[in-house]
Amino acid sequence: xxxxxxxxxxxAQVAERLRARAERHHRSLQGELMAIIExxxxxxxxxxxxxxxxxxxxxxxxxxxxxxQGWRSVADLVADQRERRSxxxxxxxxxxxxxxxxxxxxxxxxx
Numbered sequence: 001x002x003x004x005x006x007x008x009x010x011x012a013q014v015a016e017r018l019r020a021r022a023e024r025h026h027r028s029l030q031g032e033l034m035a036i037i038e039x040x041x042x043x044x045x046x047x048x049x050x051x052x053x054x055x056x057x058x059x060x061x062x063x064x065x066x067x068x069q070g071w072r073s074v075a076d077l078v079a080d081q082r083e084r085r086s087x088x089x090x091x092x093x094x095x096x097x098x099x100x101x102x103x104x105x106x107x108x109x110x111x
Contacts, residue, residue: 005037074101 022032078099 018032019029022029025032025035027035078101
């Protein structure tokens with residue numbers, strides 16, 4: 001048996017961030033909310049409230065909150081990889097050469 005849930009009083013800012021998150025994951029808003037709730041319910045040791053208040057989007061990353069949860073932005077990963085390769089003596093790629101992540105984003109956004 002399924003149960004319908006309703007959340008009242010969601011701010012426009014939070015709703016927009018959830019819509020953007022759903023779009024990034026190629027889901028409807030309903031599908032994204034269901035995925036968040038299922039993940040939260042499946043987490044061991046963490047309450048539902050902790051998962052639902054997890055930071056969303058670039059604003060959270062800029063505030064440093066994402067880092068504390070073990071999540072890292074693609075830009076941070078690329079910068080770390082470049083630093084490691086440089087320290088190991090690898091030659092950097094020629095300037096102007098697109099990054100793989102940029103190619104993947106362009107392909108994803110063209111759909």
